Structures are given as C-alpha cells and as structure tokens.
Amino acid sequence: xxxxxxxxxxxxxxWREAGRGVALATVIExxxxxxxxxxxxxxxxxxxxxxxxxxxxCVEGAVIAEAADxxxxxxxxxxxxxxxDETAWRVGLSCxxxxxxxxxxxx
Amino acid sequence: xxxxxxxEMNRERAARRAVILVTDTVDGTxxxxxxxxxxxxxxxxxxxxxxxxxxxxxxxADGRSLFLTVQVPPPRLVVIGAVHISQALAxxxxxxxxxxxxxxxxxxxxxxxxxxxxxxxxxxxxDALAQLPALDRYTAVAALTHDPKIDDPALIAALKxxxxxxxxxxxxxxxxxxxERLTAAGLTEERIARIAAPIGLDxxxxxxxxxxxxxxxxxxxxxxxxxxxxxx
Numbered sequence: 459x460x461x462x463x464x465x466x467x468x469x470x471x472x473w474r475e476a477g478r479g480v481a482l483a484t485v486i487e488x489x490x491x492x493x494x495x496x497x498x499x500x501x502x503x504x505x506x507x508x509x510x511x512x513x514x515x516c517v518e519g520a521v522i523a524e525a526a527d528x529x530x531x532x533x534x535x536x537x538x539x540x541x542x543d544e545t546a547w548r549v550g551l552s553c554x555x556x557x558x559x560x561x562x563x564x565x
Numbered sequence: 566x567x568x569x570x571x572x573e574m575n576r577e578r579a580a581r582r583a584v585i586l587v588t589d590t591v592d593g594t595x596x597x598x599x600x601x602x603x604x605x606x607x608x609x610x611x612x613x614x615x616x617x618x619x620x621x622x623x624x625x626a627d628g629r630s631l632f633l634t635v636q637v638p639p640p641r642l643v644v645i646g647a648v649h650i651s652q653a654l655a656x657x658x659x660x661x662x663x664x665x666x667x668x669x670x671x672x673x674x675x676x677x678x679x680x681x682x683x684x685x686x687x688x689x690x691x692d693a694l695a696q697l698p699a700l701d702r703y704t705a706v707a708a709l710t711h712d713p714k715i716d717d718p719a720l721i722a723a724l725k726x727x728x729x730x731x732x733x734x735x736x737x738x739x740x741x742x743x744x745e746r747l748t749a750a751g752l753t754e755e756r757i758a759r760i761a762a763p764i765g766l767d768x769x770x771x772x773x774x775x776x777x778x779x780x781x782x783x784x785x786x787x788x789x790x791x792x793x794x795x796x797x
Contacts (some may be wrong), residue, residue, distance in 0.1 A: 463662065464578065464639050471571050482566055486590060486632045487623055497621030497634060534593035560632060562593055564566050 463499065466510040470501040470564055479504035480564040481525035485512050485557055486536070492555035501564075504529050512559050513539070524561055534562035570597055574636060581638035581698045583616055588632045590623070618791075638703040639664050640729070640788055645690055645719040646709035647674035650734070653777035654707070655683045661785065663705070668693040670715065690719035700726035705784045707764065708733040717746060724756045730787040732761035732780060761787075 474480045483500040485492075493514035500510040500518065502525035512521060517539045524537055540556025570586065574597065577584045583600045587608065603612040611624050611633070619637045623630060642658045644651050647669035658665045659682075666684040669675040675687035686693040694700065706723035708716035711734060720743075723731045733743060740762040747757050765779030766786070786793065 464664075467571065467578070468575050471568070471575050474568050474571070482571075484632070484634065486621075536590055560588065560590055562566055562588075564568060564571055 463510075466499045466501055469509050473501070473503050474564050479529040481528045481561055482564050483512050483521050483525065483559050483561045486560045487558040488555060489540070489557075490555040492557050494557075502526075502529075513557065517557070517559075521559055521561060528561045528563050532563050532565060534560060536560050566595060570595055573597055578636060578639060581641075581701065581703070583635075583637045585612055585615055586634040586636070588634065590630045590632050638701065641666070641704045642784060643668065643694075643697070643700070643704060643706045643719070643723075644709060645669070645707065645716055646711075646734075647671070647676075647680060647685065647687075648709050649773040650709055650776050650780070652679060653774040654780060655680060657777055657781050658784070659683070661781065663784070666693075666697060668719070669710065690715060690722065694719070694722055700728055702727045702729050704728045705730035705787065706732070707780055707784070709764075711735060711739075713743065713746060717743070717750070720760065721747065721750060721752065724752060724759060730761065730784050731759055732764040732783060734762075734764045736763060 470480055470482055481502045483502065485494055485496050485498045488496055494512055498512055500508060500512045500521060502508045502522050504526065506522055508518070508522055511518060521537065524535065528535065537559045538556065574584060574586065585598045586595060587598060588595045598606055598612055600616050603609060603616060606612055608626060615633055615635045619635055621633055621635045623632055639662065641664040644654060644665065644667045647667050651667055655665050655667060666686065667675065667680055668686045668688065668690055670687060670689045672687045675685050677685065686696065700722055706719060706728050708720050710716050716733060720731060720733060733740065735743065744757055761783055765776055766782045768779050770776040770779040
C-alpha cells in the first residue's frame with residue numbers, strides 16, 4: 459500500500475498503542491540532489507517492519523538497522539549519508555546528494 | 566518522541582490546525598507549538614516564518630541545533646460534481662495524499678457505487694460545506710458540474726476562503742458568462758481571475774481520466790508553486 463505522511467504518523471501511534479517498539483526517522487537536512495525533502499518520515503518497529511521513506515530506497519536498510527538499536531537503548535541519534543561518506547559504496551546516495559536523518563524512539 | 570506528543574500531533578492534523586514540533590537534535594528533547602501560541606514563544610520570528618512557508622528545517626538558537634517539524638493541515642481537494650471525471654480524479658488525488666470530498670446534490674450521481682472509498686456528500690454546496698471543516702488556504706476546489714446553480718456557490722465560497730486552487734470546468738465562452746455572474750455577485754476582478762478556466766493543464770486531454778490527470782497536475786502545480794522552475 460502506498461503510504462502518505464498522514465498514514466505514517468498515525469500508524470506510528472497505532473503501533474505504539476499496540477505495544478510495539480517503534481522508532482521514527484526524519485530527514486532533518488539535505489545538500490545537493492536529495493530524493494526526499496526535509497521533514498520526510500520513516501517509521502520502524504522492533505521486528506523491522508517499516509512504513510514511509512527517507513530516500514529513494516538507497517539508505518533505508520541502514521536506517522532500519524540503526525532503528526533496532528534506538529528502540530533497544532532509547533537514545534536518539536543523527537545519521538549522515540552521502541557520496542562523501544566513506545561508506546558510500548556500501549550505503550549511499552547514488553544521486554550524489556547528502557542527507558542527515560534523526561532516528562528517535564517513540565516511547 | 567513521547568507518545569503523548571505524537572498523539573497530539575495526529576489530533577491537530579485531524580482537526581486541520583497547524584503545529585510545529587521543536588526537537589533538540591543532540592539530546593532529543595521536544596516541545597509542540599500551536600500556531601496560536603507561536604507569538605509568545607522564544608522562537609517567535611522563526612516559527613512565524615515557518616508556519617507561513619510550511620517548510621521543516623534546522624535552526625540554530627542559543628548554541629543549540631533545533632529541528633523544526635512543520636505540520637500544516639493536509640492538503641484537501643473538494644470536488645463539486647459526482648461526474649465521470651470525478652470518478653477518475655478521486656482515487657488519483659487520494660494517491661497523492663489529497664484528502665478528497667465529492668459534493669453533488671444530484672443523488673443519481675452521488676452514489677457510493679460510483680464513488681467507493683471516498684467521502685461523498687449528496688447535498689447542495691452551501692449545505693455540504695457547512696458540514697465540513699471550513700474551506701482554507703490548504704484546500705483546493707474543482708467545480709466540475711457545468712451547472713451554475715451547483716458550481717457558482719462553491720466557487721464563491723472557495724475564492725472568499727482563499728483556497729490555494731480554484732478551478733472550473735467549461736469552455737472559454739462558458740467561463741465568460743461565469744465571470745459576469747460572479748462579478749454581479751460582488752466578487753472583485755482580481756479574485757475571479759484566480760479561477761483556473763478552462764480547467765486543467767493543457768495536455769490535450771480527451772477522456773474523463775485524461776482530464777482528471779490534467780486537473781490533478783494543475784492542483785499539484787498550485788500546491789508546489791514555490792518549487793517550480795517556470796512561472797505559472
């Protein structure tokens with residue numbers, strides 16, 4: 459199902475109400491050509507189920523992996539992705555942009 | 566994010582009220598600011614500008630890096646006319662995150678069979694609009710009935726409410742007569758000029774579904790005006 463911003467935050471609330479561990483990822487800064495605008499959301503539960511996007515699919519895997527730790531320890535963190543990053547060949551943005559993503563627990 | 570804050574954001578969105586979530590990007594602490602409270606906030610000037618632009622972003626204040634999540638009411642499309650074009654337009658518009666309502670007093674047209682999964686009000690526009698959250702600048706109105714008795718009251722309400730998009734189906738000749746009626750109803754030339762007519766982007770649309778694409782594209786163009794490379 460195609461998800462919208464409205465669905466994403468409403469779903470985060472529903473997941474949490476149902477007792478699931480939930481993390482919220484938000485694009486907080488972009489430079490150059492970035493696939494999703496600042497403010498875009500991705501939500502992740504402790505099983506790795508997710509809804510929404512913070513890129514065109516390029517870095518979601520890394521954000522989802524990090525979200526598991528955020529749900530576990532309850533500490534927010536800021537992730538940065540881009541071609542300038544040394545991990546660019548692993549997870550990066552093929553479009554050449556850079557993005558910063560805040561991942562926080564919903565508690 | 567605290568669950569209470571998330572609940573509050575979802576509630577405000579459902580009520581079509583703008584809010585800004587202020588998040589400290591280092592320690593994760595957050596607070597929610599409603600539009601009415603913004604003037605008394607330490608970040609008043611910045612928050613005011615953000616409510617106007619609708620754009621989220623980082624702001625530096627007192628040596629702290631704060632992220633402002635700006636949540637303005639979700640864009641809404643009110644379609645006047647439960648016609649063939651509307652049947653194609655409603656699901657497409659919903660897929661682009663527009664909250665869609667169809668209004669048509671002709672009960673033979675406004676049936677759930679013709680419009681599954683969309684809010685449908687089989688009422689005259691004045692009565693229907695009174696039942697909905699008030700028209701606002703986050704709302705688009707497309708008048709598609711060809712019938713002045715139905716289209717005109719909705720167009721007048723939309724122009725007065727400064728809806729971000731107001732479009733009306735009909736040829737140039739039909740629109741000329743519409744302009745005369747709206748002028749007689751007391752609307753200024755400037756306001757009337759905001760109506761997109763003939764409706765839709767000029768893509769040579771023929772079928773109802775193609776016309777729906779051209780209307781939806783025009784609504785999105787109005788919504789994303791500030792991101793466009795060429796002027797309207």
